[in-house]
Structures are given as structure tokens and as C-alpha cells.
Amino acid sequence: MFEYAITRKPCKAMINGLTDHPELGVPDYEKALEQHAAYVKTLEALGAKVTVLEPEEDYPDSCFVEDVAVLLPQCAVLTRPATESRAGEVALMAPLLQQFYPEEKIFQISAPATLEGGDVMKVGDTLYVGLSQRSNAEGAAQLAKYIAPFGYKVVGVPFEGVLHLKTGAVYLEEGQMLMKEDFKSKIAFAEYEKHIAPQQEDYAANCVWFNGAVIVPEGYPQVLQTVQKAGYQTVQCDTGEFKKIDGGLSCLSLRFTPAFA
């Protein structure tokens, strides 16, 4: 169960957010604010105490807070985003984490490593780390070093075709994963029950398990049905404006329960 979530409102500069899909158009800022507010309400309705940080105009992608930290009950690891335009987002998050974790339990990924939280999928005491254009082997190795004393191990998962590992696959707890069709042959995921997001709905492979329910992006009826059939209560959130800059449901929040509260 998660007790807390951290989010950051999108800034006006989000219209200049990084994207591999310019054909989807430029985000509508007002709509994005509405979608973000509804997302926060959804997390609250599922029992989260949500911190909503103010927009940061110097960082167009700063609403995607998932990428700047990996939060476990026992420790927090600040990441090192691979793109220059996002590097400064980490320092914006650091002071807030000190409210939840003692200073000696907050670690920092450093050069030449790169790591983004969207590439980190926690399954019990295993953290699968996508080896991607954003997260490298050195990033996975540094993460492994910091979290090993707390009983966690890291398994690297090379992939291609999407931005982050969790763009293509997410853990729904209870031994079940939701993933894009082409992720299902990954050896690392062999032991899990797999639910597939069909190609025309592959954006919705990025759902969020939160305290027993699964948040599904609005507008993906097949994935919605698949998740319901898998036995989950579902709730939908429209993330259409964030999709235009490659953002999914999970990247809009950090979800965690520190052991120190």
C-alpha cells in the first residue's frame, strides 16, 4: 500500500516538452491543468496524501516527477536524467524528500550514470531497470549498490521502441503484469502472468496500480476491460495532453510509503 504521492502541476512551458510524437500536436495548457487536477483527486480518492508542487517554468517536463527519484520504504535515490533540459529537476525535488527520509538514507546517482524513474519497475524486492536511451548500465549498477543493503536487487532489461521501461510494461501486483505485445517475450518477465495491451492501445500499457485499484488512461476500452477481467477495480483518468509530450499516467507521480514517518 502507498501512503503518499508527490506530483507537480504542469507549467506553461510544457508546450515545449520533449516529445518523440510531434504529430500528436502541442498540449493545451488549460486542459492539461484540468487533467492534472483530476489525477490528483483520483490518487486522493484511493487514499493517498498527495503533495502538489507548484509549476516550474524553467523545466518544461517537470510535471513528470516519477523520473527524478526512486522511492523505497527504506531509502530514496535521486536520479540523473539523461537529457540536459531535465537535469535540474532533481535539485528541485531533493528538499521535499528530506521531509520523508533521513539525510543518510537519500542517495544520488552520479555521472557517468544516467537513470530515470520511468525505467524503474519495482516487483517486490526486485527492481527491473530498463536499459534505454535514458538509463544506462552504470545507472542500474549505482542503483543496485545503494539499495542492496536494504535487500533489493536490480535486473537490467534492455528494450527499444518506447521511451521508458514502464511505457511498455507495468506491474499490477499479485504476480500480474500489463504490457505491450512486444514486451511479452522478455525473459526477465517469464514468471509473471501477462496481460497484453493491443497495438492500437499500447499507450495504455502504462497504467498505475494504487492501493488495490488500477488507474487506466481514459479512452482505451480494450485495456480497461483486460484490467477489469484480471480482477481489478479500475478508475480512469484522461492524460491526453500529457501523451503529446510522451507522458503517461505513472510519470505524473511518485508513489511511496517511507518507513520513517
Ligand code: CIR
Ligand atoms: C521526457 O521526454 O522526458 C518527457 N517528455 C516525458 C517523460 C515521461 N516520463 C515517464 O514515462 N516516466
